[in-house]
Amino acid sequence: MSSTETQTQAEKLVKELNNQTENLSIEIDVSKRVKGGFNASHVDALPKLAREYLERHGVDLSNGYPEKPQSEQIPLYVDDALKIRNTPQEYIPRGKNADREKKALFSKVKEVKHLTKYIGTELVGVQLADLNEQELDELALLIAERVVVFFRDQDLAPARQLEIGQFFGNPEIHPNNFRVPGLPGTTVIWTQLFKRNGHKTSFKNARSATGIWHSDLPHELQPPGPTILAQNSLPSVGGDTAWSSGYAAYDKLSPAFQKFLEGKYAVQRSMHTYLDRNDPLNGGKQITREQPIVRTHPVTGWKSLYVNRDWTVSIVGLEPEESRTILNYLFDVYEKNLDIQVRFRWQPTTPGTSTVAIWDNRVSQHTAVWDYDVEEDRHGVRVSALAEVPFFDPESKSQREALGLDN
Ligand SMILES: [Fe+2]
Secondary structure, eight states: HHHHHHHHHHHHHHHHHHHHHHTTTOOOOHEEEEOEEEEEGGGGSSHHHHHHHHHHHHTTOOOOOSSSSSSSGSSSSSSHHHHHHHHHOOOOOOTTTTTTTTTTHHTTSSEEESSSSSSSSEOOOOOOOGHHHHHHHHHHHHHHHHSEEEEEEEEEOOOHHHHHHHHEEEEEOOOTTTBBBBBBBEEEHHHHHHHHHOOOOOOOOTTTTGGGGOOOOSSSSOEEEEEEEEEEESSSOOOOOEEEEHHHHHHSSOOOOHHHHHHOOOEEEEEEEEEOOSSSSOOOEEEEEEESSSSTTTTTTBEEEOOTTTTTETTTTTOOHHHHHHHHHHHHHHHHOOOGEEEEEOOOOOSSSSEEEEEEEGGEEEEOOOOOOSSSOOEEEEEEEEOOOOOTTTTTTTTHHHOOOOO
């Protein structure tokens, strides 16, 4: 056989194979891909304090814990996942018309303790669950100004936590994540569960997952503002969380660089992956969305830098190398300036209660410190209140400009 004949035969074969694969239809059984519903096996693994806390607040654990959406409700394809929240929802910017001095809230509090100059305040001697709408409105302003606010020794029912989240915005109902049974809008943050689902965190890779600086859910059409995390089981030492201020990160930049970034957009991606309908065998695909790099906070009116190492992919309109270099620099500004950060130790808290942090994801990044033994489990409930469609107002001021602080 001549080489030309061999070539022709090979070409024929390739053509035939191509024809066959073109008509190949792939059927995927959704229920087998993502297991939804309850998983009874985790209930017994719940830390004692977390279990008592949930039961005391009327959470039904009889079907299992935690709850996931039913398999058929979990989107398989990325376009379906995107469709879940792809039209704007009404949002009321709580705190916008609140008393700037916050007299109602502060009269209820024993002590207002600023943990650092630019970020983080602890409110001592007050129960979050007891705050009325006026006090919550003032709290929304305090969170917007101080970026993160802490409360210890809280007796906060997950249902009341969700209610407060509803006051702050539209609680995010995750299509594919664990929630407190019967409470869509809550997310369970539980180390043991994380490990049981195959995530291996060791001393050597402790920076993976939530150990990387990030802001939550920036791929959403309306990413979260106030986010409430109530931790009701904590390691005796370790498991801290650190936050960094986006207002201050913006203020660290030179005026010329600030101008360059204003009006530009970055591509943000989701943590969860779904399949590409047109290329389902090519692995998981994230939801992506373009968001302004500098955004204006609707309550304070201050500008903030809105990019993070975990979820920001690229800057729209720049060459890949330019984008990478600039983004890495911006991530560093957030991560390396200790004067714009607060590191919070969740302990001590009275056993049987929660330590609560409420941070504004629009104007901050955070990172979890994975330095504790999983045997000393960490368990909490998060409610993320989705806020406005991010925007940049060219007339808005930076925090330092608005407060008359020196550069
Ligand atoms: Fe997070």
